[in-house]
Amino acid sequence: MDLRYSESDEKFRTELHAWLEAAVPAHGKPPAGNDWHERRDYDTAWQRKLYDAGYAGINWPKEYGGRDASLTEQLVYYEEIARSGAPYIGVNFVGMLHGGPTLMTEGTVEQKARHLPYILKGEQVWCQGFSEPGAGSDLASISTRAERDGDHYLVTGSKIWCSFAQLADYGELLVRTDPLVPKHKGISWLILPMDAPGIEIRPLRTLAGEGEFSEVFLDHVPVPVENRVGKENDGWRVTNVTLRFERGTAFASEMVQLQQFVAELVALAKKVTRYDARAWDDVALRRALGHVAAELDALWAMVKLSVCESTKTGVPGLGGSAIKLYYTELYQRVSELGMRVLGRANLSREDVAGLPNEMVLGKELNSISLAIAAGTSQIQRNIIAERILGMPKEPR
Amino acid sequence: MDFQLSEDQKALQAGIRSFCESRMPKGKLAEIEHKNGFDAGLWAELAEMDVFGLRLPESDGGVGLGNADAVIVFAELGRRLLAGPLVWTHLAAGLIKGAASGEVVVGGLDLMGPESGPLLVEHLDQLDALLILRPQGVYRVDPRSLSGRPIAAPLDPFTPLHHVEGLPEGELVLGPAEAERLRLEGAALVSGQLLGIAESTLELAAAYAKERHQFGRAIGSFQAIKHMLADMFVRQEVARAAVYAAGATLDDPGVGDVVRAVSTAKIMAGEGAMKNARSCIQIHGGMGFTWEIPAHFYMKRTWVLESVFGTIEEHADRCAELVERSL
Numbered sequence: 001m002d003l004r005y006s007e008s009d010e011k012f013r014t015e016l017h018a019w020l021e022a023a024v025p026a027h028g029k030p031p032a033g034n035d036w037h038e039r040r041d042y043d044t045a046w047q048r049k050l051y052d053a054g055y056a057g058i059n060w061p062k063e064y065g066g067r068d069a070s071l072t073e074q075l076v077y078y079e080e081i082a083r084s085g086a087p088y089i090g091v092n093f094v095g096m097l098h099g100g101p102t103l104m105t106e107g108t109v110e111q112k113a114r115h116l117p118y119i120l121k122g123e124q125v126w127c128q129g130f131s132e133p134g135a136g137s138d139l140a141s142i143s144t145r146a147e148r149d150g151d152h153y154l155v156t157g158s159k160i161w162c163s164f165a166q167l168a169d170y171g172e173l174l175v176r177t178d179p180l181v182p183k184h185k186g187i188s189w190l191i192l193p194m195d196a197p198g199i200e201i202r203p204l205r206t207l208a209g210e211g212e213f214s215e216v217f218l219d220h221v222p223v224p225v226e227n228r229v230g231k232e233n234d235g236w237r238v239t240n241v242t243l244r245f246e247r248g249t250a251f252a253s254e255m256v257q258l259q260q261f262v263a264e265l266v267a268l269a270k271k272v273t274r275y276d277a278r279a280w281d282d283v284a285l286r287r288a289l290g291h292v293a294a295e296l297d298a299l300w301a302m303v304k305l306s307v308c309e310s311t312k313t314g315v316p317g318l319g320g321s322a323i324k325l326y327y328t329e330l331y332q333r334v335s336e337l338g339m340r341v342l343g344r345a346n347l348s349r350e351d352v353a354g355l356p357n358e359m360v361l362g363k364e365l366n367s368i369s370l371a372i373a374a375g376t377s378q379i380q381r382n383i384i385a386e387r388i389l390g391m392p393k394e395p396r
Numbered sequence: 397m398d399f400q401l402s403e404d405q406k407a408l409q410a411g412i413r414s415f416c417e418s419r420m421p422k423g424k425l426a427e428i429e430h431k432n433g434f435d436a437g438l439w440a441e442l443a444e445m446d447v448f449g450l451r452l453p454e455s456d457g458g459v460g461l462g463n464a465d466a467v468i469v470f471a472e473l474g475r476r477l478l479a480g481p482l483v484w485t486h487l488a489a490g491l492i493k494g495a496a497s498g499e500v501v502v503g504g505l506d507l508m509g510p511e512s513g514p515l516l517v518e519h520l521d522q523l524d525a526l527l528i529l530r531p532q533g534v535y536r537v538d539p540r541s542l543s544g545r546p547i548a549a550p551l552d553p554f555t556p557l558h559h560v561e562g563l564p565e566g567e568l569v570l571g572p573a574e575a576e577r578l579r580l581e582g583a584a585l586v587s588g589q590l591l592g593i594a595e596s597t598l599e600l601a602a603a604y605a606k607e608r609h610q611f612g613r614a615i616g617s618f619q620a621i622k623h624m625l626a627d628m629f630v631r632q633e634v635a636r637a638a639v640y641a642a643g644a645t646l647d648d649p650g651v652g653d654v655v656r657a658v659s660t661a662k663i664m665a666g667e668g669a670m671k672n673a674r675s676c677i678q679i680h681g682g683m684g685f686t687w688e689i690p691a692h693f694y695m696k697r698t699w700v701l702e703s704v705f706g707t708i709e710e711h712a713d714r715c716a717e718l719v720e721r722s723l
Contacts, residue, residue, distance in 0.1 A: 001399060001640055004397060262719060287712045294659060294711070295660075297660045301660075302634055304397070308398055325626070389625050389626070391605060391614075391616040391617060393617070
């Protein structure tokens with residue numbers, strides 16, 4: 001049981017740290033507001049810089065252009081990326097963290113060649129078309145139909161919660177290819193070219209007021225059969241591969257960032273006042289901050305344990321559900337604490353009187369989505385109880 | 397970095413686990429409860445298993461293992477609620493002759509925390525030596541020199557208590573830095589025991605949820621129960637990570653802040669044990685409220701372990717202080 005990073009890990013850290021120290025300030029601040037095309041340019045330009053420096057696809061195999069870093073180097077990477085304040089993975093999230101990895105595991109040679117190098121360079125942005133208005137937690141009940149028409153499928157239906165759909169080049173698309181068999185057995189996983197005819201995209205306004213999510217309507221959209229990942233009607237299995245990547249170490253950098261956020265809250269609590277004293281002098285608040293700092297340390301230790309235990313088969317284990325569940329609920333407790341530290345100033349989403357409102361409120365509003373996206377906390381609990389603890393399945 | 401149990405550690409864990417299961421099989425707790433929890437034969441066997449001399453250098457007759465190994469062993473002791481001043485005797489190995497071999501039973505009092513309640517000494521009747529941790533150092537006191545009133549109804553039936561009026565100064569055996577160190581090691585070992593409680597209460601509850609039927613179904617098929625069990629699992633895993641990290645950090649302080657790692661372990665394991673013990677009782681329904689189902693013994697022992705080497709509140713305050721210092 002050894003927590004010490006090896007000399008080569010530390011050498012990697014030193015190099016990465018030096019590169020980030022120059023590259024992060026040079027990349028400037030992310031564009032403000034809701035101009036998603038500016039966001040795409042900003043995020044993909046950063047991805048390109050990572051690529052040119054040899055830091056893109058830290059966990060991707062070398063044959064796909066990745067760095068194929070050891071698991072501990074990956075931890076170092078997440079730590080350093082977070083500490084440097086580097087741009088968030090942003091629009092590259094789906095392609096880099098689960099779309100790309102799904103193709104590596106399940107895609108054909110042609111599919112890999114057509115997508116992986118471009119995702120890695122920030123030249124292809126992906127979105128996800130999994131959920132539907134009628135299929136959320138019960139994802140396998142999707143009703144978007146794909147009917148075979150020669151060498152194409154014609155896809156009709158609607159998808160929801162598609163991040164960055166309005167600026168993506170491709171989508172991970174789940175469709176029903178056989179409506180007559182039990183729901184898990186008639187699904188296929190397709191690569192949707194977002195410029196295909198018959199696609200209508202309507203941005204959704206979230207409670208944060210932003211339009212990152214969209215609803216996507218598909219009307220007889222032609223998708224080449226060669227875009228199918230895995231066998232026809234074997235899409236549910238492929239989907240589970242995607243979901244495991246999505247629930248795996250995808251959040252690692254944000255966990256380290258959250259530790260920094262707690263330190264920022266401590267600094268803030270020393271600045272703001274309550275009853276003519278500093279908020280920091282409030283024992284209950286101070287204790288709550290100390291408590292979440294400990295929880296975040298424990299969470300990071302849990303990530304290390306899980307990373308070291310996972311073999312190099314490439315697909316994260318079910319333990320990811322426990323990490324995701326704990327992380328998202330902890331994130332919500334931390335962001336709520338942030339709101340309490342701000343006091344009534346938290347009524348403003350923009351910075352007032354030198355307080356970091358935009359950051360604190362951004363965390364608070366964003367935190368709400370975390371326990372819903374990529375499988376709600378309730379679904380994660382079902383997974384843990386049924387697949388890890390062996391409880392009888394819910395009648396379905 | 398290889399942050400998982402090594403092959404040796406897995407063997408160590410398996411060995412101590414099967415020993416504890418054979419000496420403390422299901423149902424044994426209720427049976428030995430009237431004996432005040434201390435079993436001299438078992439104590440000698442634990443000494444033979446090197447539970448006390450585990451971290452003592454081989455040159456001093458120990459096994460020369462580290463804190464990471466010790467927390468694994470103490471998690472197993474916690475799983476089966478083995479009783480007696482296990483942690484204190486382990487800490488006393490090398491400091492008090494005969495502790496490692498089990499011939500001298502050593503208890504202790506931690507007076508380094510912020511609390512100053514009544515002085516309650518555990519297992520006083522069994523003790524051959526008593527260690528006291530004070531900010532000024534580690535003191536040794538002859539337990540027979542203490543006058544105290546036995547508590548007729550201790551919360552944990554396996555942890556007898558004496559209310560002691562006044563303590564002699566005792567003999568200074570180690571300085572303040574060593575007292576601080578012993579307190580950290582003690583907190584890590586107790587966190588190990590608490591982790592064991594978090595694990596065994598989940599195990600008990602999960603087994604019951606599969607076997608107990610209501611409304612024509614196993615109660616474990618209901619989401620209300622499933623979600624409680626899932627939360628228990630998460631608490632167990634978070635506690636495990638924190639406890640292992642505390643052990644590894646004590647052994648190699650270069651990998652992190654030792655105080656912060658130990659405080660984190662005591663908080664996470666303490667909460668994991670307490671909440672899992674309560675959930676275990678709840679999942680057992682009415683049976684959980686009976687003496688017969690052992691779930692309550694776990695909750696009661698958790699209160700004993702929570703009270704030593706720093707409570708959750710004390711450790712959370714410490715973590716806050718450490719974050720402040722890191723600014």
